[in-house]
Amino acid sequence: MISGLYTAASGLIAQTTEQEVIANNLANVNTNGYKKDKALYTAFPAIFLHRLNDNVVKVPGAGWTDAMEPVGVLGQGVQLRIDGVQPDLTTEGSMIKTDNKLDFAIKGNGMFVVNTPQGIRYTRDGGFSLDVDGKLVTKSGYPVMGTRGEIEMEGKDINIDEAGVIHDGKNELDTLRIAMFDKDTQIRKQGENLFFTLDGKPLKESDYADKVQVLSGYIESSNVNVVKEMVDMITAYRAYEASQKAVQAQDQTLNKAVNDVGNVTI
Numbered sequence: 001m002i003s004g005l006y007t008a009a010s011g012l013i014a015q016t017t018e019q020e021v022i023a024n025n026l027a028n029v030n031t032n033g034y035k036k037d038k039a040l041y042t043a044f045p046a047i048f049l050h051r052l053n054d055n056v057v058k059v060p061g062a063g064w065t066d067a068m069e070p071v072g073v074l075g076q077g078v079q080l081r082i083d084g085v086q087p088d089l090t091t092e093g094s095m096i097k098t099d100n101k102l103d104f105a106i107k108g109n110g111m112f113v114v115n116t117p118q119g120i121r122y123t124r125d126g127g128f129s130l131d132v133d134g135k136l137v138t139k140s141g142y143p144v145m146g147t148r149g150e151i152e153m154e155g156k157d158i159n160i161d162e163a164g165v166i167h168d169g170k171n172e173l174d175t176l177r178i179a180m181f182d183k184d185t186q187i188r189k190q191g192e193n194l195f196f197t198l199d200g201k202p203l204k205e206s207d208y209a210d211k212v213q214v215l216s217g218y219i220e221s222s223n224v225n226v227v228k229e230m231v232d233m234i235t236a237y238r239a240y241e242a243s244q245k246a247v248q249a250q251d252q253t254l255n256k257a258v259n260d261v262g263n264v265t266i
Contacts, residue, residue, distance in 0.1 A: 004250045010077030011243030014041055018236040021085055025224045026233075033105075033125030033193060034222040035087040036229075042081045087195070090183050093221040101158050102128045102136070105220040106178065108212030113145040113177035113205070114138055114194060120145070120202060121194040122179050122187070127219055140192045146174030160216040178212055179203035 021039045028034040095105050104126035106112070111122035121142070128144055131137045136144040136151040143150040146166070157169045164176035179202070181187060186198040197203060 002254075005247060005254075007077040008243045008246035008250060010079060012240060012247070014039075014078045014080065015236050015240035015243060017080055017085075019233060019240070022229050022233045022236065025229050026226065029222050029224045029226055031125075031193065031222050032127050033093070033123060033220045034224065035089055035124065035189075036091075036222070036224045037085045037087055037189070039085050040081040041078050043078050087187065087189055088223060089181055089185070089187060091223045093223040095215060095218045096221055097217060098219055099217045101160075101216060102130065103217055103219050104128065104160065104176070105215040105218040106212055107215065109181050110178040110212035111181065111195065111203070113179050115143045115145055115150065116194065118190070118196075121190060121196055122181075122203065123194050124220055125193040138192075142192075142194075145177045147177055148174045151176075160214060162213045162215070164214040176214060177205055178214070179205050180211065 018039050021037050025036045028036075090109065092107070095107070104112070106124065106126065111124055112126060114121045114123055123138065125138065127139060128136050129139075130153060131141065134152050134154045136153055138144065145151070151166065151174050153166070153168065153173065158166065160166045160176070164178055166173045166175065181203055185203065187195045188198055190196050
């Protein structure tokens with residue numbers, strides 16, 4: 001019975017985390033370039049149950065459990081995996097046209113490279129602007145990186161082609177650094193719509209010209225599907241309720257065992 005309490009409680013913890021992840025996704029449905037999170041779980045090792053009090057006929061060369069009649073398998077609950085909450089990087093959001101020359105979007109598995117106080121970080125949010133020094137920066141003021149360093153734009157006739165080359169009239173200013181990733185890349189969120197690699201190694205930035213396309217005057221929307229997230233929220237809530245009822249049932253059984261079983265009525 002005690003193990004049943006732990007099993008049900010693990011379900012409560014798992015579904016609480018699931019609801020928190022979904023709530024965060026819904027809160028960022030209008031965040032440019034936001035990638036929805038998904039929580040990954042793993043089951044505790046199952047236990048094989050056998051009948052202990054039957055007349056057991058020992059099988060030569062086998063253990064006692066081999067001679068016992070099997071009852072079934074007992075699960076021991078669920079827990080968040082070591083790799084925990086992962087962003088869904090490979091699903092793109094919609095491309096929204098803004099006609100702002102400082103708005104950029106990437107089609108394909110690429111990310112803009114950003115210089116932060118913590119080092120190089122990555123983002124899909126291409127809603128950039130110019131700071132007082134004429135540098136291209138993110139909404140948080142972090143410089144966007146080009147192949148020549150931090151990108152400076154002093155001219156007014158700014159345009160960018162699909163390869164990420166930035167032009168100022170007839171002059172080539174720089175080329176956007178685009179980092180590549182795939183579904184197996186170990187990337188996590190830092191905040192401020194930035195990503196970092198778990199192993200600390202930089203993402204590959206070469207040979208992306210035929211794999212990604214840079215769109216000028218566009219912004220990528222969040223890849224959160226509101227309807228699906230709401231359905232998942234309801235499912236998580238129902239699973240939480242089921243685990244809660246299991247805890248209550250175990251508690252009532254324990255109450256009976258402690259207070260009623262063995263009582264002698266005089």
